Amino acid sequence: MDDGIMSVRRKKESSMVKAVMMAREGVVDGVVSCGSTGAFYTSAMLFLKRIEGVEKSCLMVMMPTYNGKGMAMLDVGANAENTAQQLYDFAIMGNIYAKNIRGIAKPRVALLNIGTESKKGDEAHQQAFQLLEQSDRLHFVGNVEGRDIISGDYDVVVTDGFSGNIALKTCEGVAATLMKMIKESMMSSLKGKLGALLAKSSLYSLKEKFDYKSVGGALMMGFEKAVVKAHGASDAKAFSNAMELAYQMVKLDVVGQMKEGLSQK
Incomplete structure (x- = not known):
């Protein structure tokens, strides 16, 4: 975890690099890792092809929501900073995923910002707002503040x-x-113990909703292979769910759906 991103070139025999190379060579359809996000992202950038039209790939994770339906958020850590165009591309990828994979007819797309007004945020976020608002491919509903994302x-x-x-x-x-x-x-x-006993199943259900282990990991969007970044603190359950997430990416042809959607951009 302490290695810099250039360690990817020095440690070609590492399991992470070898797994990504297997995906590059077509031996496997997807790759999962709970190792360093920077190293994993660099490995994918160096050795895997990006989908045509994708300037920057990103990490997308399904977040739990109050209504229980969940929400896709991207990027959650692949890039330290992004341009307005890249944020727009993320919106297109998230929209394709919500529509084609999750079956939402008209996904509501929002931009995370420090206020709901169109002029809020730095220049990149203001420009991204304009791109999203003008797009006829998205149902853009405006800026969203951090307190409202779930x-x-x-x-x-x-x-x-x-x-x-x-x-x-x-x-x-x-x-x-x-x-x-x-x-x-x-x-x-x-009294509290008695209440806890009566509410045990409901409390476990609530805990499960907000437990990262049940999500498995984040989808690394924009590559021509299924790539999943599992949580660094993953236990057996979390890693198993990350493997299932990668399997579903392949089974549902998420990459193919992305290619088709981005070709219309």
Whole structure:
């Protein structure tokens, strides 16, 4: 995890590089790793072809929402910064995924920003807002603030990788802390313990919704192979779900759907 991204060139016998090379050579249809995000992304960039029309690939993860339907957020960490055009491309990829893979007829697409007004954010985000608003391929519903991303009012949230990674890990941390606080509060008294016993199934269901292990990992969008980045703290359950995610990418031909959708851009 401490290696720099250039270690990819020095460590050609590492399992990560060898797995990506197997995908390049067509031996496998997809690759999963819970190793260094930077190294994994660099390996994919160096050795795998990008889909035509994709300037920058990105990481997309399905986030839990209040209504239980989930929301796709991208980028959540592949890039430290992005241009307005790249954010627009992310929106197109997220929209294709929501429409063709999740079956949402008219996905609601939003741009993560520091305010809902069109003039909010830096120059790149203001320009991205204009590109998204003018697109006839998207149902763009405007800017969304961090507090509203899991409200269930959006199907796709577009963000630069720096902001997206912070938002993702903040949500993970808040969910874990809340569950810990609820548990401690209920175990502090006899009445609480009785209530916890009665609400056990509901609490487990809530925990499952916000547990990164159940998601498996993030899809590395934009490559001609199925690439999944599993959480760095993955246990057996999380890694198994990441493998299942990669399998579903291949089975549902996510890459083919992306190629077709991006060719119309």
